Amino acid sequence: MAGEVKTKLSKNLLRMKFMQRGLDSQTKKQLDEEEKKIISDEHWYLDLPDLKEKESYIIEERSFIPCEDLLYGRMSFKGFNPEIEKLMVQINSKSKKEEIEEDDKMEADVSDEEMARRYETLVGTIGKKFLKKRDQRVLHDEDEEENTCNKGIRSNARTQTSWPLVSALEN
């Protein structure tokens, strides 16, 4: 009796999840494919060639505002409504901002060249602080050699003023 019942089970019943747990993967795949084929056969489609959608460069617009660059409709004159006047200035300046070129730079207290010079020496000074001791000694010796080629007194003065940190570390 049990054997006969198995063979008489319907296809839908066999497709149910609990019946498929026992099946191996291959039969599962087969069943899936068959289902997909049935579903895709039922879908209707047009047997036409694919038309390429033309990239359109025309935008349709139903409003006049972008065409004629109309102003904002709320206006006040001669200080009748101060809030509206402030708004008008804001909105008009926003539209004029695109026309105005680079705004003027603020005047700096220190000029750019001066800044570059100072920065250059500063970088060197601070950088030497972080060198290893041996490198510092080598650097110091090189500088002394350079300076002895020039006048003696001047070089001493320079070593003292330019690299106070190095000299402090050396001592």
Place this chain on the structure above:
Amino acid sequence: MAGGGGAPAESRVGQVVLPGDVLLLPAYDEQDTERLPLGTSAAPRGRLLCGPGLRRCAGGLLVTKCGLLRHRRAGDGAAAAGGAYWVDSQQKRYVPVKGDHVIGIVTGKVGDVFRLDVGGSEQASLSYLAFEGATKRNRPNVQVGDLIYGQFLVANKDMEPEMVCIDSSGRASGMGVIGQDGFLFKVSLGLIRKLLAPKCEIIQELSQLYPFELVLGMNGRIWVKAKTVQQTLIIVNILEACEYMTAEQRKQALAKLSGN
């Protein structure tokens, strides 16, 4: 159905066009759209704006309203890089368009929504939350009969138009209930566009007369308020009449007034 081939669009600029006319546009290379536009090499770069009164059709633009054909060249900083074509037609009946700022009259409250008459075929709806700083507890003070300056959020032929009184960043920026007093009147849509043009002489001349406040709605409604009733009425009369006055007549009228 449409007669013969069309004429090129540039040749008809400034002339009267009728519905059904086809305006041909120079064919653009389709390959160019795939390449990245570098600098301003080819002349009309960017998209062409097809304004009111025109529709796209094969080969160019199809005219749907009668009027004068206008053109604006491609310019940097303008909204339409690539130029714009539109038909300048005269009309009194307003059709709601998305993004337009209009003056509406509150005709009723239905639940959480105000009904506004904007002069179109349908009444517009305005939610009470669409005001600056409005919350469920803090309702805006709007009564039936008030004037509201707002913009359209939704406006097409299939749906009821919806308005809001805030902009995209949530600020009012001049929209909302228009104050007490003042005078509301209706003019044709063409005059509104003339008054809102960037350098409008009428507005500049009027602003020299006396202090006043002016709200122009794209639906043809203008609201004016000045210090006295007489001044308000003078401005109203000038605005109504200036549509059909020449520049000299207008200057004469204003000169007489400023003399008084």
